[in-house]
Amino acid sequence: MTFRPLEQRGIPLDQQLRNWRELNVPQLDPDHSDPYARCRVITMNGIETEAIFFGHQFARHCPDLEVRRQLAEVRYIEQxxxxxxxxxxxxLASVLETTIAYEQVAVDLTAWVARMEPDPYLKQGFEFGMLEDFDHLYRYANLYELIEHRKAEKIVDALTEVMPGRPTPMHHRHPIDNVRDHYDKDVAxxxxxxxxxxIMAAEQQTMNFYMNVGPEYMEPIARQLYQEIGLIEEEHVTHYESMLDPNETWWEQLVNHEYNECYLYYSFMETETDDRLRAIWELHLNMELEHLRIACELMRRHQGRDPAEIVAAEFPAPVTxxxxxxxxxxxxxxxxxxxTLGTGYVRDAHERFVRFQERLMGGEPAPSDQVLEETRAKFGQDYRMETEGPSPVPSLRRPSER
Structure with a gap:
């Protein structure tokens, strides 16, 4: 079934305001919900948060009072x-349980996007970040067993493996090596x-989450791991946001944001297994269609361009x-x-990478390695859930499997 968002009319903006009762949504059941339903929730939280932040930035750079008022109305509904x-x-979920779910999103959403991405350079960028989030999932799963004495399979439900990826200590790069080339808005x-x-929005929300919840733990090793991976999320946001074309006008960015929200709500409405959540995705899609219509009208009025020039007439296949x-x-x-080296990728550690690593580590093991050391000391081995057999990388296997 095709869906042509530019031809749809959503719920009029003046009918979108909800009261407290309507906003009081029932929580997911952490023990019986589909893990991917939780992933869809986390994803859309990141997408909505990005839309809100973008709307505020646009308003701060817009001298037109009527446009700022229009942005404020839409932004309140986005909130x-x-x-x-x-x-x-x-x-009921602990911070660590939600964290593991965040990393499951980062792994499987980025993997799906990378599989579908037509541009080789962008695909490489998605794959690069995916392997790092894959290792973050592994490190947090070990912290979960270490301090909460529980196993991550309860959360990811064997849908996503838990095993070493690109080792987290190797993610710390000089900031200039996190800036990629951007796509060309007129060609991409x-x-x-x-x-x-x-993916930028999802990683940004993960960064925001770790910035705020990291200090909530008393255990020093937990606080340190959130600090370490939180800094890597800064690198990831830089990595992905630099792929966006900075030459896009504010109006183009506004249309792209609203179109993307529509696309993702449509995707999740089509793929959701929970009827209650599907109803929320459908409601929000119909709200966002009106937001998209408003954004398109603003673009026509202020830039003199047809939004059909920059977005597809039909939605692509649903994000799954x-x-x-x-x-x-x-x-x-x-x-x-x-x-990484400059805007490209290399296999050998280079001088700038080595100098940055030496300064950051200060001669001590990274917290992400300390988590594994403490887990092995306490339980005899690290935590893994390798449903498809030992790691394909011999050096990442347990010693008994090499």
Whole structure:
């Protein structure tokens, strides 16, 4: 079934305001919900948060009072959407359990996007980040067993493997080596623009989450791991946002943001297994269609361009959360030793990388390695859930499997 968003009319903006009862959404059941339903919730929280932040930045750079008022009206509804979505997460879940779910999103969403991405350079960028989030999932899963004495399979439900990726200590690069080349807005596929905006928003929300929840733990090792991976999320946001074309006008960016929200709500409406959540995705899609119409009208009025010039007439295939085990293993075997140099990728540690590592580490092991050392000391081995067999990278296997 095709869906042509520019031809649709959503709920009029003056009918979108919800009262407290309507915003009081029931929480997901952490023990019985589909893990990918939780992943969709986390994803849309990141997408809505990015839309809100973008709207504020646009308003701060816009001298037109009427446009600022229009942005404020839409942004308030976006805030209500964000509250409805994020408040679906279960209050019973610990910070670490939610963290592991965040990393499952980062792994499987980025893997799906990389598989579908038509641009080789962007695809490489998605695969590069995916292997690092894959290792973050492994490190947090070990912290979970270490301090909460529980296993991550309860959260990811064997849909996503938990095993070493590109080792986290190797993610710390000089900031200038995190800046990529950007796509050309006049040449890039509309799908590439959606992919880049989606992963950037998801990583930004992960960064924001770790910035705020890291100090909530008393255990020093937990606080340190959140600091370390939180800094890597800064690198990831830089990595992905630099792929966006900075030459896009504010109006083009506004249309792309609203179109992407529509696309993702449509995707999740089509793929959702929970009827209650599907109803929320459908409601928000119909709200976002009106936001898209408003953005398109603003673009026509202020830039004199037809939005159909920059977005696809029909939505691409729905974004789908599904296992990506074979694909991740294939990429891991081929790219585990990559790092970056300038806007490209290399296999050998270079002088700038080595100097930055030496200064940051200060002669001590990284917290992400300390987590593994403490887990092995306490339980005899690190925690893994390798449903497809030992790692495809011999050096990442347990000693008994090499």
């Amino acid at each position: 209500q959407q964000q509250k409805a979505v994020n408040w679906l997460l279960p209050g 596929s509309p799908l590439s623009k959606l992919h880049t905006l989606t 959360f599904e296992p990506n085990k074979a694909y991740i293993r294939e990429v891991l075997a081929d790219q585990v030793d990559l790092t």
